[in-house]
Amino acid sequence: MFRWIDFVWDLTHADRMGNWFAYTVRLRLKNGKICAQISRKENPPEITITKENGVIGIDFLADRVLFPKHYL
Numbered sequence: 001m002f003r004w005i006d007f008v009w010d011l012t013h014a015d016r017m018g019n020w021f022a023y024t025v026r027l028r029l030k031n032g033k034i035c036a037q038i039s040r041k042e043n044p045p046e047i048t049i050t051k052e053n054g055v056i057g058i059d060f061l062a063d064r065v066l067f068p069k070h071y072l
Helices: 004-017
Strands: 024-030 033-039
């Protein structure tokens, strides 16, 4: 989910740089007003952490942080 301000920022950036992206606009009538729903496909971020150096799991809870037993 993205916010309206992010979408407008991306459109402004695309206009300046010429790096356009696809988006969909759905218009509907709701309570006598025209509403627009805008959506776009977001690309997943590039993978930067791999299993080459092993894997570590850390749980961040509201009251504490849990590390794997073999890590301590």
